[in-house]
Amino acid sequence: MNSRAFPAWRVQRAGEGIEARLDRLTPDELSPGEIVIRAEYSSLNYKDALALSGRGKIMRHYPLVAGIDVAGRVETSDDPAFGPGDAVLVTGSGIGERTDGGFAGRVRVAAKHVIAIPSGLDTRSAMQLGTAGFTAALAIHRMEINGQAPGGGPILVTGASGGVGSLAVAMLAGRGYKVVAMSGKPEAQKWLGELGAEEIILSREADFGDKPLESARFAGALDTVGGDTLARLFPVIDWWGNVAAIGNAGGAKFQATVFPFILRGVSLLGINSMATPRALRETLWERLATDLKPAALDDIAGEEIALEQVMRSVELLMDGKGPLGRTLVHIP
Ligand SMILES: NC(=O)c1ccc[n+]([C@@H]2O[C@H](COP(=O)([O-])OP(=O)(O)OC[C@H]3O[C@@H](n4cnc5c(N)ncnc54)[C@H](OP(=O)(O)O)[C@@H]3O)[C@@H](O)[C@H]2O)c1
Structure with a gap:
C-alpha cells in the first residue's frame, strides 16, 4: 500500500448518472495548487448532498473529489504566505465543484483560496461554521x-x-x-x-x-x-x-x-458565497471569530460523523431526515 495514500470521496460518471466512491488517492492525483492541506474537518452542505447524490449539477467535470469546505493544517506550501503547520480553511472557492474538494485526507488548492484561521476559531469550529x-x-x-x-x-x-x-x-x-x-x-x-x-x-x-x-x-x-x-x-x-x-x-x-x-x-x-472577493472573505472570517460567532456552536453543529459515513448522511439529508443544524465531518 502507498504510504502517501489517503481516503477521498470521489465522484465518477457511471452510465447516464454518477457514482460516489471512497477511493484511495495520493496528493499527485489531486487538482493543482500551491498548498497541500492535511484535512482535519469538513462539513456537509446542501450543495455537497446534491453533488454526491447526483441530484444537482454541482460538479463541472469528473472524476472529482467532493466537499466544498475543509479546515486543517498546511502540509506543504509553495507560497510564502503559508508554512507547514499553519491552521487554515477553504470554503466555497470552487473546491468540490471545479477542483478536488474537502471530503479527503489531503486537499491541494491554490493559495489565493486559503484563509488563515483567525484567533477565536480552530479547525473544528471553522467547519462547524463552514460555507453555511x-x-x-x-x-x-x-x-x-x-x-x-x-x-x-x-x-x-x-x-x-x-x-x-x-x-x-x-x-x-x-x-x-x-x-x-x-x-x-x-x-x-x-x-x-x-x-x-x-x-x-x-x-x-x-x-x-x-x-x-x-x-x-x-x-x-x-x-x-x-x-x-x-x-x-x-x-x-x-x-x-x-x-x-x-x-x-x-x-x-x-x-x-x-x-x-x-x-x-x-x-x-x-448572496453568492462562492464569488466573494478575498478581502471581504477575510473580513467575514474575522467577524465569524468575534461578533458573529454563535455562542452555542455545538448545539448547531453537534452531529459529528467520520469520513466513511458521509454517503449515509447525504441520503438522510436528501430524504429530509437530516439532523437539525449542521453535520461536521471528522477526518482523523
Ligand atoms: N447563495 C449561496 O452562496 C449559498 C451558500 C450556501 C447555501 N446556499 C443555499 O441555501 C439553502 C440552504 O442551504 P443549507 O446548507 O443550509 O441547507 P440545509 O441544511 O439542507 O437546509 C435547508 C433548509 O431549507 C428548508 N427546506 C428544505 N427543503 C425545502 C423545501 N422543499 N421547501 C421549503 N423549505 C425547504 C428546510 O428548513 P425548514 O424545515 O426549517 O423550513 C431545510 O432545513 C440551499 O438552497 C443552498 O443551496 C446558498
Whole structure:
C-alpha cells in the first residue's frame, strides 16, 4: 500500500448518472495548487448532498473529489504566505465543484483560496461554521452595510432549521436583533428558541396576506428557501428593509410586484458565497471569530460523523431526515 495514500470521496460518471466512491488517492492525483492541506474537518452542505447524490449539477467535470469546505493544517506550501503547520480553511472557492474538494485526507488548492484561521476559531469550529456560516455572515454583513441594525425591528429567517438558517438565527440573536424563525419542522421549535429566536412561525401556518403591500411585519429577512416563500416576504418588509436571497431549496422561480421596492424602498440583496472577493472573505472570517460567532456552536453543529459515513448522511439529508443544524465531518 502507498504510504502517501489517503481516503477521498470521489465522484465518477457511471452510465447516464454518477457514482460516489471512497477511493484511495495520493496528493499527485489531486487538482493543482500551491498548498497541500492535511484535512482535519469538513462539513456537509446542501450543495455537497446534491453533488454526491447526483441530484444537482454541482460538479463541472469528473472524476472529482467532493466537499466544498475543509479546515486543517498546511502540509506543504509553495507560497510564502503559508508554512507547514499553519491552521487554515477553504470554503466555497470552487473546491468540490471545479477542483478536488474537502471530503479527503489531503486537499491541494491554490493559495489565493486559503484563509488563515483567525484567533477565536480552530479547525473544528471553522467547519462547524463552514460555507453555511460564511453565507449567513455574508448576508448579515451585506444587510448591515445597507442600513440594517439591531433595534430596527424583527428579522425573519426562513428555512431556519437548516445549516444557513440556524446559524443565521444564532448570529442575529447574538448581535442583538429580535429574530423570528420560520421552519417547516414543528420538532425544531424548541431548539430554534434556544438558539435565540423570540418567535417561531411554522411554514405551513405562515399567512402574510396576498396584497402587493401588507402591514409591515419585519425589518428585514434572510431567506434560504427561495421560490414563493421569498416572493411572499416582500409585501411585509418595513421601510428600507433588506431581503437577502440565499437559497432555492423550496424553488427557483418567483412572481412578485415592484411595489415593495418602489413604494417602501425595500432592497433585495443577492448572496453568492462562492464569488466573494478575498478581502471581504477575510473580513467575514474575522467577524465569524468575534461578533458573529454563535455562542452555542455545538448545539448547531453537534452531529459529528467520520469520513466513511458521509454517503449515509447525504441520503438522510436528501430524504429530509437530516439532523437539525449542521453535520461536521471528522477526518482523523
Ligand atoms: N447563495 C449561496 O452562496 C449559498 C451558500 C450556501 C447555501 N446556499 C443555499 O441555501 C439553502 C440552504 O442551504 P443549507 O446548507 O443550509 O441547507 P440545509 O441544511 O439542507 O437546509 C435547508 C433548509 O431549507 C428548508 N427546506 C428544505 N427543503 C425545502 C423545501 N422543499 N421547501 C421549503 N423549505 C425547504 C428546510 O428548513 P425548514 O424545515 O426549517 O423550513 C431545510 O432545513 C440551499 O438552497 C443552498 O443551496 C446558498
